[in-house]
Amino acid sequence: MTQRNRLDTGGRIDRGTPLGFKFNGQHYQGFAGDTLASALLANGVDVIGRSFKYSRPRGIVAASAEEPNAVFQLGATEATQVPNVRATQQELFDGLVSQPTSGWPGLKIDFMGVVGSLLGRMLPPGFYYKTFMFPQAAWDTYEKYIRKAAGLGRSPRKPDVDTYDHLNHHTDVLIVGAGPTGLSAALSAARAGARVILADEQAEMGGSLLDCTDKLDDKPAAEWVRGTLQELAGYDNVLLLPRATVNGYHDHNFLTIHERRTDHCADHAPTNLSRQRLHRVRARWVVLATGAHERPLVYGHNDLPGCMLASAVSTYINRYAVVPGRKLVLMTTNDNAYRTAFDWQDAGREVVAIVDTRAYATGAWQAEAERRGLKILKGMAVIEARGRQRVTGAVVAGLTSDGNRVTGDRQILNCDTLASSGGWSPVVHLSCHTGSRPVWDDDAIGFLPGKTVQQQLVAGAVNGRYSLSDCLTDGASIGAEAATKAGFPAKPATVPFVRTRPEIGAMALFCVPHPKPNSRAPKQFVDFQTDVTAAAIELATREGFESIEHIKRYTAMGFGTDQGKLGNINGMAVAAKSLNQTIPETGTTIFRPNYTPVTFGAIAGRHCNDLFDPIRYSAMHEWHVRNGARFEDVGQWKRPWYFPKADETMQQALNRECLATRESVGILDASTLGKIDIQGKDAREFLGRIYTNAWAKLPVGKCRYGLMCKEDGMVFDDGVTSCMGENHFVMTTTTGGAAGVLEWLELYHQTEWPELDVYMNTVTDHWATMTLAGPNARKLLAELTDDIDLDRDRFRFMDWRQGTVAGVPARVFRISFTGELSYEINVQANYGLHVWETLFDHGAKYKLTPYGTETMHILRAEKGFIIAGQDTDGSVHPYDLGMSWAVKEDKPFSFIGKRGMKREDCVRANRKQLVGIKTKDPSVVLPEGAQAVDNPDHPLPVPMLGHITSSYYSACLGRSIALGVIKGGHNRMGDTVHYPLADGRIVEAEICNTIFLDPEGERQNV
Amino acid sequence: MFYLFCPYCGEHREEEEFHPRGQAHLSRPEDPDGCTDEEWGDFIYFRTNPRGLHHEIWVHAVGCRKFFNVTRDTQSYEILETYRMGSAPRITDLNDKQQSREVQA
């Protein structure tokens, strides 16, 4: 097909660069500078989709972000599919592949023509609430069919091949929109030296100036645009962002800008370049120069292809050199739209008539029209369009002066294009994102930005100042004001002179009346994408949905991907009329981010795949990888979980690791435990307040285990803290709890007890920590140190010593989480790998065996040691854990948690208490999480006693062991309880002491 | 997204550097052991939770690690002042907004 609607001259397209593209399986050609929409119109493609609910043919209506119909699937390959791209915003590139998204049953098949209009009438708003209820079970089936019809485009089925990134900015003035207002605002602000960001959603900056036929200083508008952009580009304090939509306005002047960096080049981005970028901008002052969208008029069959916005018709002619038809009827409520008729005529096509709804329309624009020989029908309106696949005619009738009724005879005008203009709707969206309500303005016949707490100024058409010269002047002065407020005293830039015709007042008309009531009139569409009609809105109000929010929700008005940019105001007007209210009384719904849709990937940025979340490594990580470790995620850390040898199952590996440790010596990388260095003369007092146990007398050189509670008395972390000096302690925390504990300590220090002299710093990463455990631990360590006396009585359990291990200065703590003779070696992390490897160099004769978190868990469970976060869940206090030995009630200071654990519910009998659990069948390992019951035959719901918190097969004991909580468990030693499992088994088990191995603790003291 | 003035760093910083830590100016009872369950429960759980002016604690977690106070309108999210631990708010009524500027510590 040729570009039959393309003009031979004019426009901002490059006829020397033809671009081939595909739509709906057909090949077409456009030019560089086209949008997909302008190229389709150039090729005379009328029907580009079918409507969602009624399957009516639809064409292109608008030329930018407000387009409701031309919403396509893009992408040449599976991985580059993009759903729901607005053709008016997609620049054409060579090889572009697009598909309609709403072509059911097919673009060319007139489904409704076949089945008649009754089925259409079966779909009033809310019909699904009223039907599909019987029988109850059938909804599932109904829903399957409803879901078949859902959605527009489709998601790709393959992962994205492109990347996205973020760029953070801070600026003095952010100007949104680079039309006449934004450009002159930018000039004022930039000249004053303020940091300025000017963002515009289109490929070319200039906005309406790019399709405007007015002269600025007697020169074409585009020349002024070029000059202005050149000047702005010359300032290093100015950032120009074309193809960048400011889509969200958040608190404290934080705005997000979605830049499409490569969508105009090809199906996917070039290597090393992100496809799209999200700019995160903190602006001192924001100037909204977002302009206004033209508002179409609502009339019968106004959704036929060929019905367009007047300004869009002008844009296609002037900017893209495309005349989207032959014979135009223009309906308008205002003078401004007369340009469209003039543009059409200047393009050499026929203007059938200008239908002006105002009987009083007599002024300069009308005089010009008459001079051009154009027919004006005053005080009249198009009440319905005629045609099937495209407009073939317009039915015109007289209007009463209030616009409420049709009068006089009807006449039919033959035409293929029906442009309408109901005036302008300021693009107030961004101004509403932080909760400000827009305010109706009768002069502007639209909502203007309301009061806000943001540092925001508005200029030009968004503020109801629609004329070009007003926009330029307003922009210049608001731009200067913004710069001044941001600390850069500025004068308004001089703006070019615009020769214009005076305009007479516009008429507030939204929905053109029809001789029939709306319920019986031809469908008058308010929201095209969601197929909401004037009749539907009236029906909603008739049914009692009177709030505009109810109307919106009941009819789905504004819920499309265009978020009702074209239709919302008309919908409110229809609702207001139906409720006998004014539009401000009816109110508006709230605009929310995004202004236009934003790619998930762009919002996620580079925080995906390998960079989704930090991966933290210990200094010995490489060794673990080399030695076949399987890893466990603990917080952000990767910890070795176990070290399987070839062909070993997990259980076999664990058995081997456990036995090796108990029989000889094992080693664990414990570097991930949180470590907090505490210095200051009150460090000891501080510890006494935040731990439940006593710290007053712990001598230098000794270590102690401590429990930490919240004010409610519930355990939240634990660990060993060592006294390094009178004024110096090193605390250890759980791996996952480290950051939280430090912040918790600081909270108390800084807010409650600032008088205590303590300084706390994390040293988690500074020390590499390796735990040698097992009867041969001492022998092995002795081989690597000559300055630490390892004698059992001089370096005792819970002591720490300083010395040298494998040639590296170390702190060695004789503490044990396994119940074995155990030394925790700490060296500066840069030497961790060296010491670790040296231990292995010497360890072979002791069969030194690396073990991971799982073996550690088993070994400690054999000893009945808890893991905070596994055996506790924020609802158990130290007494529940049977750890009264770790609570010192008579400390002078009422430590954190003390009062909490004395509350009525915390001291009752029958609390869930931590006990040991032994299955009657020693080979059965209870699943962690299994719930105990006394009577497994009890009907549902079965009263439960508590769950298994830890459960393992213990190779050392040759049987399963478990820890769990049981109601009143401390007084039920020896009782039998039952664990009904998901697979139907019921496991019998006995309540026992939590310590399964070496109850006297002899092994750690050897 | 908030932009908070850290009274210790003397600069506005992005919300991502901070954590909110709830209502400010709560103090731990002098004698917890002498509190009734009700008094203790009130201390740890019950909050004013106002719509409007709220004094709250934030910590400059990724930054100087200092806790400080913020007076904020919980409806408009306007920050009316930020001030150091241990000092009192200057704004205790939304009508005092005009004097609202962050304390430039």
Next chain:
Amino acid sequence: MQKYSGFGLLRHALTYHENWQRVWRNPKPKKKYDVIIVGGGGHGLATAYYLARVHNITNVAVVEKGYLGGGNTARNTTIVRSNYLWDEAALLYEHAMKLWEGLSQELNYNLMFSQRGVLNLGHTLQDMRDIHRRVSANRLNGIDSEALDARGVQEIVPILDCSASRRYPVLGASWQPRAGVARHDAVAWGFARAADAMGVDLLQQCEVTDILTEDGAAIGVETRQHGVIHGDRIGCVVAGNSGVLAKMAGFRLPIESHPLQALVSEPIRPLLDTVVMSNHVHGYISQSDKGDLVIGAGIDGYNGYGQRGSYPTVEHTLQAIVEMFPIFSRVRMNRQWGGIVDTCPDACPIISDTPVENLFFNCGWGTGGFKATPGSGHVFATTLATGQPHDLARPFSMFRFHNGALIDEHGAAGVAH
């Protein structure tokens, strides 16, 4: 009440839909009611409905400052499930689940309650322990619940990336087949219509400015638009504003109001038929019957009444979604919004008497209120009808925050050595 059916729809279609009746009246307030319910959201309307239907108390007003169902009912991601950990919570939510089943028919209003199943993913060993614990408890409480491994998850959601190469691979999930989603507006409207039909007065655009008391007992409310309205008993069901109402009555609640955000994609062809939730990578997602991906995550950490939250939360949420579903990277986000949730320290609601006699509160549902709507209304109706809590509501007294009998649904902190 006008009966809704497919046949009725056809009849109305023939008369151009000109004869539909109002779904509810716009009544003038009476001077006095037996019960005043403050708050015309889903929970308040359900309470009114069950007061009338179960307790035959119809001299009831629902006082709503805006429009019916305009608060969190209209702002949530519509997930309905009952697989809670603790007995008290599980039994309450399961009570609600049983009411959901058949509610469309009972109300003669299609709530589009779709039992398409909910997956709660586990990504760490501790996640899996918690899942097994919860599933085990659920089953003994008579709630359908299964623990799945990664392969089982993959079978249910083929488009979820369950590969071991993810940052936090999916290790398994809990699966509640009876769980699902419902159409949120329909819930409010369905209850409203049915309550109105039984004589309940629904007073929209009627804002309570004070709670009137006499001798320590509540006797009515002062309203901005209609002055004083008296009531024998007053129930406040004003999620997001409970603290403000409590202040009027002169007491504080163990509640903080936080912004909770949600967002939707543009409508796309259906490809996700279940609800997928992940606490660990922190996002949840389902696809509506319109084709939108409906997405949510956690609350913002600060108090806020602004019905909007912070942008980083949106970023983190979408990062989580793209991490779980890399194929959604090119799908686009259409809209975000926020609600105000009342959060309790133990993540469980308050259904309770208060220090003021005849004044009752139903609040603190946090992020989980929608799923409880019928159950919450049903048990709170008992409280308002009898002055005594329903057995299922008894553990949810606000005074548990004094004696310490919390029901800590935050669950395990997820830390380990």
Next chain:
Amino acid sequence: MSEAVNAAVNEPIRVAVMEQLPKANVTARSPLAHSTRVVPGTIQETAGVYLWEEALRTHLAIRGNAGSADFSRGVEAATGLALPDRLQCSQSGDWSLSWIAPDEWLLIGPGKEAYAMELSLRAQLDGHYAVINLSGGQTLLRLAGPKARLVLMKSCPYDMHDRNFPVGKVVTTVLAKSQATVHRIGDEEWALVVRRSFADYVWRWLMDAGKEYDLGPRRPE
């Protein structure tokens, strides 16, 4: 028996201080020892941005009361550096002293001198103060080149513009999902202090962010 405990017998040890570096010839491994080899690119002159690790330096945190003249005098006496003001850095030769918090500074210097410097600080200081050796727990990254600022803008929410971030300023801020102390040391020269366990993540992040600008290894002198 350790010196600390030995000494405790006679005079109470207040704080445990130790030489943490081996006397023997032991290879130290910086947190990025595994990654520095894999920086892509060889055409060093044309790279828009350069990234490298200055491994194994001395990192000491110093805590104390900035308002106390004794404290600032003591720090200066030991380090030769004046206590810097808020968000500033004092520099002299191989040593730099950066403001971290109102009561915290970060001293970075030659790798082998941590112990001597800590002793010297402790000799000069009195009252309530602390010195914490963090040399193993963090590392120093260098970012340079005409596009270095853009890489930082991709990574940090802080305002990196000349007007807000002049040479000499130091800021601790968010870097991707981790954090860094960022010091501008020249027009196109930045130093980043990051925690050891996060170093690999930060490194991979920066390499990724620099891809677009043809990231190269250490800038030619």
